[in-house]
Amino acid sequence: MDAPYFTYSDSLIRRYGAKTYKITLSGGQTCPTRDGTFGPRKGWGGCSFCDVHGSASYFSNLRREMPVRLQLDAAAGAIRKRFKAEKFVAYFQSYTTTHQEIEEFKHRYDEAVAYPGVVRLAVGTRPDCLPEEILALLGTYLDRVDVQLELGVQSLQDEVLEWFDRGHDAACAIDGLERALAAAARFRAQGLPHELDVSAHLIIGAPMETDEDLIRMAQRLNAVGVQGVKLHHLHVLKKTKLERKFKAGEFPLLEMEEYFARAAVFLRHLDPGIVVHRTHGLAPHPEELVGPAWSAQKIHPVEQFKRWMQERGWRQGDLVHPA
Numbered sequence: 500m501d502a503p504y505f506t507y508s509d510s511l512i513r514r515y516g517a518k519t520y521k522i523t524l525s526g527g528q529t530c531p532t533r534d535g536t537f538g539p540r541k542g543w544g545g546c547s548f549c550d551v552h553g554s555a556s557y558f559s560n561l562r563r564e565m566p567v568r569l570q571l572d573a574a575a576g577a578i579r580k581r582f583k584a585e586k587f588v589a590y591f592q593s594y595t596t597t598h599q600e601i602e603e604f605k606h607r608y609d610e611a612v613a614y615p616g617v618v619r620l621a622v623g624t625r626p627d628c629l630p631e632e633i634l635a636l637l638g639t640y641l642d643r644v645d646v647q648l649e650l651g652v653q654s655l656q657d658e659v660l661e662w663f664d665r666g667h668d669a670a671c672a673i674d675g676l677e678r679a680l681a682a683a684a685r686f687r688a689q690g691l692p693h694e695l696d697v698s699a700h701l702i703i704g705a706p707m708e709t710d711e712d713l714i715r716m717a718q719r720l721n722a723v724g725v726q727g728v729k730l731h732h733l734h735v736l737k738k739t740k741l742e743r744k745f746k747a748g749e750f751p752l753l754e755m756e757e758y759f760a761r762a763a764v765f766l767r768h769l770d771p772g773i774v775v776h777r778t779h780g781l782a783p784h785p786e787e788l789v790g791p792a793w794s795a796q797k798i799h800p801v802e803q804f805k806r807w808m809q810e811r812g813w814r815q816g817d818l819v820h821p822a
C-alpha cells in the first residue's frame with residue numbers, strides 16, 4: 500500500500516537502492532538519568548513513561564554483554580537468511596555524560612561500522628546528553644557510513660515535558676536539535692561522502708496536548724530543519740510513574756482512532772520531505788502493558804492508520820503552506 504507519508508523504509512531504499520534492515524544493538528549503557536549519575540534532582544528516577552528496562556531497549560538489554568560483532572552476527576544472519584537482505588542500519592540507544600563513556604561508545608561504533616553490510620550507524624540519546632565531543636565522534640564515521648542521530652524530544656511543550664518528568668525543557672530539546680544540525684552542516688561543507696541525519700522522537704497523547712500544540716510542534720520542526728521524526732503514541736507500562744497516575748484515574752488513554760486523528764493533525768502540518776521513521780510505538784512485552792490494549796499490536800495499527808489517512812484523502816504535508 501502506498502503510504503500517505505514518507506516512510507523510513509522508502510527513505511532507505513531511495514538512499515541505498517535496496518531494502519535495508521535496522522538491527523538494534525546494546526551499547527551496554529544504562530540510562531544515567533535512571534541510575535542517578537545524571538539528572539535534575541536526586542532520586543528523580545527517570546521519565547514518567549519509562550519502564551524498568553529503560554525505554555525501548557528491552558530487547559537489546561538481553562544482549563547487553565555481548566560484543567557488537569556477535570550481536571550483529573546473530574541478527575544479520577537471520578535477516579540474510581529470511582529476507583536475502585545485505586544492507587543494515589546498526590542502531591544503538593546510547594547516553595553520555597562522561598568522557599569515559601564516549602571512549603566506550605567509540606569502541607562499539609567502530610566495531611559496528613566495520614561490519615560487512617552496515618551502511619548506517621544510528622544513535623539515540625537525550626538532548627541534554629549531547630556534548631560537542633559526541634557530535635565530533637559521529638562526524639568521524641562519515642567517510643565510511645551515514646549516521647542517523649535520534650534525539651528524545653518527546654514534546655515541544657514545557658507542560659507536557661514536565662508531566663513526562665523528562666528533566667529538560669523544550670528550549671533544551673531545540674538547542675540539541677540545532678547543535679546537531681549545525682554539526683551536520685559543517686560535515687557537509689567538508690565534502691564528506693556521507694550524511695549526518697537528525698531526527699526527533701516524539702510522544703503524542705499527553706492529556707493536556709491540543710491539536711494546536713501538535714500543529715505548532717510540526718511547524719517548529721519544519722523550521723528547525725530536522726530530517727526525520729519518530730512517533731510513539733502514549734501508552735502506559737507497568738512499574739512506571741504513569742501507571743500510578745493512570746490507575747488513580749488522573750488521565751485517559753487514547754483509543755486507536757483518537758490517536759490516528761492526533762497523529763494525522765501533526766503529519767498533515769509536517770514538511771513532506773521529513774522522513775517518518777515510525778507512526779506508532781509497540782509494547783514489546785504485552786504482559787507489561789497497562790494500556791491501551793491496541794498498543795500490543797505491531798502491524799495492524801500501522802496499516803489501519805495508512806488506510807484511515809487515505810480514505811480521507813490526507814497526506815503528510817498537505818496543510819503546509821508555502822512561506
Ligand code: SF4
Nearest residue numbers: 530545546549553554
Ligand atoms: S526514556 Fe527517560 S528514563 Fe527512560 S531510558 Fe530514556 S531518558 Fe532514561
